[in-house]
Amino acid sequence: MHANPLIHLRYHLSSGVDHSSDIYCPRKVRGDCRVEEIIAALRISTPFLLAALGELIIERSGVLNLGIEGVMTLGAFSAFITAYFTGNPLLGFLVSCAIGAAIGLLTHILLVDLGTNQHVTGLGITLLLTSLSYFLYRTIFSAPTAQPMVRGGNPATITALAFFLYAIAYLVQRTKIGLILKACGDNAKALDRMGHDPFLVRKVALVLGNLLIGLGGSFLSIAQYNSFLFNIVGGRGWISLALVSMGGWNPLRTLVFGLTFGFLEMLQIRAQIWFNQLLFLYPLFLMIPYVATILLLCLTHRSSRSPRELLRPYKRE
Numbered sequence: 001m002h003a004n005p006l007i008h009l010r011y012h013l014s015s016g017v018d019h020s021s022d023i024y025c026p027r028k029v030r031g032d033c034r035v036e037e038i039i040a041a042l043r044i045s046t047p048f049l050l051a052a053l054g055e056l057i058i059e060r061s062g063v064l065n066l067g068i069e070g071v072m073t074l075g076a077f078s079a080f081i082t083a084y085f086t087g088n089p090l091l092g093f094l095v096s097c098a099i100g101a102a103i104g105l106l107t108h109i110l111l112v113d114l115g116t117n118q119h120v121t122g123l124g125i126t127l128l129l130t131s132l133s134y135f136l137y138r139t140i141f142s143a144p145t146a147q148p149m150v151r152g153g154n155p156a157t158i159t160a161l162a163f164f165l166y167a168i169a170y171l172v173q174r175t176k177i178g179l180i181l182k183a184c185g186d187n188a189k190a191l192d193r194m195g196h197d198p199f200l201v202r203k204v205a206l207v208l209g210n211l212l213i214g215l216g217g218s219f220l221s222i223a224q225y226n227s228f229l230f231n232i233v234g235g236r237g238w239i240s241l242a243l244v245s246m247g248g249w250n251p252l253r254t255l256v257f258g259l260t261f262g263f264l265e266m267l268q269i270r271a272q273i274w275f276n277q278l279l280f281l282y283p284l285f286l287m288i289p290y291v292a293t294i295l296l297l298c299l300t301h302r303s304s305r306s307p308r309e310l311l312r313p314y315k316r317e
Contacts, residue, residue: 050213062184
Protein backbone atom coordinates (compact mmCIF):
# COMPACT_ATOMS: atom_id res chain seq x y z
CA MET A 1 0.00 0.00 0.00
CA HIS A 2 1.18 3.53 -0.71
CA ALA A 3 2.45 5.29 2.39
CA ASN A 4 1.08 8.64 1.27
CA PRO A 5 -2.75 8.58 1.44
CA LEU A 6 -3.02 11.14 -1.36
CA ILE A 7 -0.94 9.02 -3.70
CA HIS A 8 -2.97 5.98 -2.72
CA LEU A 9 -6.21 7.84 -3.36
CA ARG A 10 -4.95 9.06 -6.74
CA TYR A 11 -4.09 5.51 -7.78
CA HIS A 12 -7.44 4.22 -6.60
CA LEU A 13 -9.53 6.88 -8.31
CA SER A 14 -7.64 7.10 -11.57
CA SER A 15 -7.09 3.44 -12.30
CA GLY A 16 -10.13 1.86 -10.74
CA VAL A 17 -8.02 -1.20 -9.95
CA ASP A 18 -7.32 -0.94 -6.24
CA HIS A 19 -10.47 -1.29 -4.15
CA SER A 20 -8.91 -1.93 -0.75
CA SER A 21 -10.81 -0.69 2.27
CA ASP A 22 -7.94 1.19 3.90
CA ILE A 23 -7.98 4.12 1.47
CA TYR A 24 -8.91 7.18 3.42
CA CYS A 25 -8.72 10.94 3.34
CA PRO A 26 -7.53 12.53 6.60
CA ARG A 27 -9.18 15.74 7.69
CA LYS A 28 -5.99 17.75 7.31
CA VAL A 29 -5.79 16.93 3.60
CA ARG A 30 -9.51 16.82 2.82
CA GLY A 31 -9.30 19.95 0.65
CA ASP A 32 -6.51 18.36 -1.35
CA CYS A 33 -8.64 15.24 -1.71
CA ARG A 34 -11.37 17.30 -3.36
CA VAL A 35 -8.83 18.42 -5.93
CA GLU A 36 -7.76 14.81 -6.38
CA GLU A 37 -11.36 13.80 -6.98
CA ILE A 38 -11.79 16.46 -9.67
CA ILE A 39 -8.56 15.35 -11.36
CA ALA A 40 -9.68 11.73 -11.16
CA ALA A 41 -13.07 12.55 -12.70
CA LEU A 42 -11.38 14.36 -15.58
CA ARG A 43 -8.98 11.48 -16.07
CA ILE A 44 -11.75 8.90 -16.05
CA SER A 45 -13.77 11.02 -18.50
CA THR A 46 -10.98 11.35 -21.08
CA PRO A 47 -11.40 8.04 -22.98
CA PHE A 48 -15.17 8.61 -23.07
CA LEU A 49 -14.71 12.13 -24.41
CA LEU A 50 -12.30 11.10 -27.16
CA ALA A 51 -14.36 8.11 -28.27
CA ALA A 52 -17.63 10.05 -28.13
CA LEU A 53 -16.20 12.90 -30.22
CA GLY A 54 -14.95 10.43 -32.81
CA GLU A 55 -18.33 8.72 -32.93
CA LEU A 56 -20.11 12.08 -33.14
CA ILE A 57 -18.11 13.04 -36.23
CA ILE A 58 -18.86 9.70 -37.87
CA GLU A 59 -22.58 9.74 -37.10
CA ARG A 60 -22.88 13.36 -38.24
CA SER A 61 -21.85 12.12 -41.69
CA GLY A 62 -24.69 9.57 -41.67
CA VAL A 63 -22.83 6.41 -40.63
CA LEU A 64 -23.33 4.39 -37.44
CA ASN A 65 -20.02 3.01 -36.20
CA LEU A 66 -20.69 0.00 -33.97
CA GLY A 67 -17.07 -1.05 -34.28
CA ILE A 68 -16.17 1.53 -31.65
CA GLU A 69 -15.55 -0.99 -28.86
CA GLY A 70 -13.22 -3.04 -31.03
CA VAL A 71 -11.30 0.00 -32.27
CA MET A 72 -10.76 1.15 -28.69
CA THR A 73 -9.50 -2.32 -27.72
CA LEU A 74 -7.10 -2.55 -30.65
CA GLY A 75 -5.98 1.02 -29.98
CA ALA A 76 -5.24 0.12 -26.37
CA PHE A 77 -3.33 -3.00 -27.42
CA SER A 78 -1.30 -1.39 -30.20
CA ALA A 79 -0.34 1.54 -27.98
CA PHE A 80 0.69 -0.76 -25.15
CA ILE A 81 2.78 -3.05 -27.37
CA THR A 82 4.50 -0.08 -29.00
CA ALA A 83 5.28 1.59 -25.69
CA TYR A 84 6.39 -1.72 -24.17
CA PHE A 85 8.97 -2.55 -26.84
CA THR A 86 10.13 1.00 -27.61
CA GLY A 87 9.80 2.58 -24.18
CA ASN A 88 8.15 5.58 -25.85
CA PRO A 89 4.55 6.32 -24.74
CA LEU A 90 4.18 9.10 -27.32
CA LEU A 91 4.95 6.66 -30.10
CA GLY A 92 2.31 4.36 -28.64
CA PHE A 93 -0.30 7.12 -28.87
CA LEU A 94 0.68 7.82 -32.48
CA VAL A 95 0.52 4.15 -33.48
CA SER A 96 -2.96 3.80 -31.96
CA CYS A 97 -4.08 6.82 -33.98
CA ALA A 98 -2.67 5.29 -37.17
CA ILE A 99 -4.36 1.96 -36.42
CA GLY A 100 -7.66 3.73 -35.81
CA ALA A 101 -7.37 5.65 -39.08
CA ALA A 102 -6.63 2.41 -40.96
CA ILE A 103 -9.71 0.76 -39.44
CA GLY A 104 -11.65 3.84 -40.52
CA LEU A 105 -10.62 3.23 -44.13
CA LEU A 106 -11.63 -0.42 -43.87
CA THR A 107 -14.97 0.57 -42.35
CA HIS A 108 -15.53 3.04 -45.19
CA ILE A 109 -15.00 0.33 -47.79
CA LEU A 110 -17.47 -1.99 -46.06
CA LEU A 111 -20.17 0.46 -45.05
CA VAL A 112 -20.01 3.20 -47.68
CA ASP A 113 -18.50 1.68 -50.82
CA LEU A 114 -20.09 -1.76 -50.49
CA GLY A 115 -23.16 -0.62 -48.55
CA THR A 116 -23.16 -3.50 -46.07
CA ASN A 117 -25.51 -3.54 -43.09
CA GLN A 118 -24.12 -1.08 -40.57
CA HIS A 119 -25.35 -2.96 -37.50
CA VAL A 120 -24.00 -6.35 -38.50
CA THR A 121 -20.74 -5.02 -39.94
CA GLY A 122 -20.04 -2.82 -36.93
CA LEU A 123 -20.62 -5.62 -34.45
CA GLY A 124 -18.48 -7.92 -36.59
CA ILE A 125 -15.64 -5.41 -36.54
CA THR A 126 -15.90 -5.13 -32.77
CA LEU A 127 -15.77 -8.91 -32.30
CA LEU A 128 -12.90 -9.27 -34.77
CA LEU A 129 -10.70 -6.50 -33.37
CA THR A 130 -11.36 -7.42 -29.75
CA SER A 131 -10.55 -11.09 -30.30
CA LEU A 132 -7.51 -10.20 -32.42
CA SER A 133 -6.14 -7.95 -29.67
CA TYR A 134 -6.49 -10.64 -27.00
CA PHE A 135 -5.04 -13.31 -29.30
CA LEU A 136 -1.98 -11.23 -30.14
CA TYR A 137 -1.46 -10.33 -26.50
CA ARG A 138 -1.56 -14.00 -25.49
CA THR A 139 0.77 -14.87 -28.35
CA ILE A 140 3.35 -12.27 -27.35
CA PHE A 141 3.01 -12.78 -23.59
CA SER A 142 2.20 -16.48 -23.46
CA ALA A 143 3.13 -17.10 -19.83
CA PRO A 144 4.20 -13.89 -18.09
CA THR A 145 5.49 -14.24 -14.53
CA ALA A 146 4.17 -10.75 -13.79
CA GLN A 147 1.76 -8.35 -15.43
CA PRO A 148 3.66 -6.53 -18.23
CA MET A 149 3.75 -2.80 -17.53
CA VAL A 150 4.86 0.29 -19.43
CA ARG A 151 6.08 3.72 -18.47
CA GLY A 152 2.92 5.76 -18.48
CA GLY A 153 2.28 8.77 -20.65
CA ASN A 154 1.12 12.13 -19.34
CA PRO A 155 -2.67 11.88 -18.88
CA ALA A 156 -3.04 15.63 -18.33
CA THR A 157 -1.76 16.32 -21.85
CA ILE A 158 -4.28 13.97 -23.48
CA THR A 159 -7.10 15.32 -21.30
CA ALA A 160 -6.21 18.87 -22.32
CA LEU A 161 -6.10 17.73 -25.95
CA ALA A 162 -9.61 16.29 -25.61
CA PHE A 163 -10.97 19.62 -24.35
CA PHE A 164 -9.13 21.44 -27.13
CA LEU A 165 -10.65 19.15 -29.75
CA TYR A 166 -14.14 19.73 -28.36
CA ALA A 167 -13.57 23.47 -28.55
CA ILE A 168 -12.55 23.11 -32.20
CA ALA A 169 -15.56 20.88 -32.94
CA TYR A 170 -17.90 23.42 -31.35
CA LEU A 171 -16.43 26.27 -33.40
CA VAL A 172 -16.25 24.29 -36.65
CA GLN A 173 -19.86 23.07 -36.59
CA ARG A 174 -21.13 26.41 -37.92
CA THR A 175 -18.39 26.87 -40.51
CA LYS A 176 -18.53 25.59 -44.09
CA ILE A 177 -16.80 22.35 -43.12
CA GLY A 178 -19.24 21.74 -40.27
CA LEU A 179 -22.25 22.47 -42.45
CA ILE A 180 -21.01 20.10 -45.15
CA LEU A 181 -20.62 17.35 -42.56
CA LYS A 182 -24.10 18.03 -41.19
CA ALA A 183 -25.61 18.09 -44.68
CA CYS A 184 -23.98 14.76 -45.47
CA GLY A 185 -25.86 13.18 -42.58
CA ASP A 186 -29.13 14.98 -43.24
CA ASN A 187 -29.40 15.04 -47.04
CA ALA A 188 -26.50 13.46 -48.91
CA LYS A 189 -28.30 13.71 -52.24
CA ALA A 190 -28.67 17.48 -51.96
CA LEU A 191 -25.04 17.76 -50.91
CA ASP A 192 -24.01 15.77 -53.97
CA ARG A 193 -26.00 18.09 -56.24
CA MET A 194 -24.17 21.05 -54.73
CA GLY A 195 -20.88 19.60 -55.93
CA HIS A 196 -19.64 18.00 -52.71
CA ASP A 197 -18.86 14.29 -52.68
CA PRO A 198 -20.75 12.52 -49.84
CA PHE A 199 -18.51 9.45 -50.21
CA LEU A 200 -15.41 11.56 -49.59
CA VAL A 201 -17.03 13.33 -46.64
CA ARG A 202 -17.93 10.02 -45.02
CA LYS A 203 -14.45 8.64 -45.70
CA VAL A 204 -12.82 11.60 -43.96
CA ALA A 205 -15.31 11.36 -41.08
CA LEU A 206 -14.67 7.63 -40.60
CA VAL A 207 -10.89 8.05 -40.70
CA LEU A 208 -10.82 11.03 -38.34
CA GLY A 209 -13.46 9.57 -36.03
CA ASN A 210 -11.78 6.19 -35.68
CA LEU A 211 -8.44 7.93 -35.16
CA LEU A 212 -9.91 9.64 -32.08
CA ILE A 213 -11.53 6.40 -30.94
CA GLY A 214 -8.18 4.61 -31.18
CA LEU A 215 -6.58 7.42 -29.19
CA GLY A 216 -9.24 6.98 -26.53
CA GLY A 217 -8.34 3.31 -26.26
CA SER A 218 -4.63 4.07 -26.01
CA PHE A 219 -5.31 6.39 -23.08
CA LEU A 220 -6.55 3.40 -21.09
CA SER A 221 -3.46 1.24 -21.59
CA ILE A 222 -0.78 3.94 -21.43
CA ALA A 223 -2.11 6.79 -19.29
CA GLN A 224 -4.58 5.05 -16.98
CA TYR A 225 -3.61 1.42 -16.32
CA ASN A 226 -0.04 1.43 -17.73
CA SER A 227 -0.79 -2.07 -18.97
CA PHE A 228 -3.07 -4.03 -21.27
CA LEU A 229 -5.77 -5.95 -19.44
CA PHE A 230 -8.47 -8.28 -20.66
CA ASN A 231 -11.74 -6.38 -20.99
CA ILE A 232 -9.73 -3.18 -20.61
CA VAL A 233 -12.32 -1.14 -22.51
CA GLY A 234 -15.12 -2.60 -20.42
CA GLY A 235 -18.05 -1.20 -22.40
CA ARG A 236 -16.67 2.32 -22.66
CA GLY A 237 -17.31 2.24 -26.40
CA TRP A 238 -21.00 1.51 -25.92
CA ILE A 239 -21.26 4.24 -23.29
CA SER A 240 -19.64 6.66 -25.75
CA LEU A 241 -22.34 5.75 -28.27
CA ALA A 242 -24.95 6.64 -25.66
CA LEU A 243 -23.19 9.93 -24.89
CA VAL A 244 -23.51 11.01 -28.51
CA SER A 245 -27.24 10.31 -28.45
CA MET A 246 -27.73 12.00 -25.08
CA GLY A 247 -25.79 15.00 -26.35
CA GLY A 248 -28.09 15.33 -29.35
CA TRP A 249 -25.13 15.08 -31.73
CA ASN A 250 -23.90 18.39 -30.34
CA PRO A 251 -20.23 18.69 -29.22
CA LEU A 252 -20.91 20.89 -26.19
CA ARG A 253 -23.73 18.74 -24.82
CA THR A 254 -21.73 15.57 -25.49
CA LEU A 255 -18.83 17.07 -23.54
CA VAL A 256 -21.11 17.86 -20.59
CA PHE A 257 -22.58 14.35 -20.50
CA GLY A 258 -19.11 12.82 -20.85
CA LEU A 259 -17.88 14.77 -17.85
CA THR A 260 -21.02 13.82 -15.95
CA PHE A 261 -20.39 10.14 -16.58
CA GLY A 262 -16.76 10.53 -15.48
CA PHE A 263 -17.92 12.18 -12.27
CA LEU A 264 -20.41 9.37 -11.62
CA GLU A 265 -17.70 6.79 -12.26
CA MET A 266 -15.46 8.55 -9.75
CA LEU A 267 -18.38 8.78 -7.33
CA GLN A 268 -19.02 5.03 -7.38
CA ILE A 269 -15.36 4.40 -6.59
CA ARG A 270 -15.52 6.87 -3.71
CA ALA A 271 -18.73 5.22 -2.49
CA GLN A 272 -16.82 1.96 -2.15
CA ILE A 273 -14.41 3.80 0.15
CA TRP A 274 -17.11 5.50 2.20
CA PHE A 275 -19.06 2.27 2.72
CA ASN A 276 -16.14 -0.17 2.68
CA GLN A 277 -17.65 -2.25 5.47
CA LEU A 278 -20.82 -2.95 3.50
CA LEU A 279 -19.39 -5.35 0.93
CA PHE A 280 -22.81 -6.49 -0.25
CA LEU A 281 -23.36 -2.99 -1.70
CA TYR A 282 -20.32 -3.28 -4.00
CA PRO A 283 -22.31 -4.43 -7.09
CA LEU A 284 -24.81 -1.62 -6.52
CA PHE A 285 -22.04 0.97 -6.51
CA LEU A 286 -20.74 -0.38 -9.82
CA MET A 287 -24.20 0.12 -11.30
CA ILE A 288 -24.40 3.85 -10.50
CA PRO A 289 -22.93 5.26 -13.76
CA TYR A 290 -24.78 2.81 -15.99
CA VAL A 291 -28.16 3.25 -14.35
CA ALA A 292 -27.66 7.00 -14.60
CA THR A 293 -26.85 6.61 -18.31
CA ILE A 294 -30.10 4.72 -18.93
CA LEU A 295 -32.09 7.34 -17.04
CA LEU A 296 -30.44 10.19 -18.94
CA LEU A 297 -31.15 8.45 -22.25
CA CYS A 298 -34.80 8.18 -21.30
CA LEU A 299 -34.93 11.86 -20.35
CA THR A 300 -33.12 13.18 -23.42
CA HIS A 301 -34.31 10.96 -26.26
CA ARG A 302 -37.29 13.19 -27.11
CA SER A 303 -35.17 16.32 -27.43
CA SER A 304 -32.45 14.61 -29.48
CA ARG A 305 -32.72 14.55 -33.26
CA SER A 306 -30.42 12.16 -35.03
CA PRO A 307 -29.03 12.86 -38.53
CA ARG A 308 -31.84 12.08 -40.98
CA GLU A 309 -29.79 9.70 -43.13
CA LEU A 310 -28.10 7.84 -40.30
CA LEU A 311 -27.94 4.13 -41.25
CA ARG A 312 -28.97 4.91 -44.85
CA PRO A 313 -26.27 4.05 -47.42
CA TYR A 314 -26.07 6.68 -50.15
CA LYS A 315 -26.26 5.54 -53.76
CA ARG A 316 -25.91 7.81 -56.74
CA GLU A 317 -28.70 7.51 -59.27
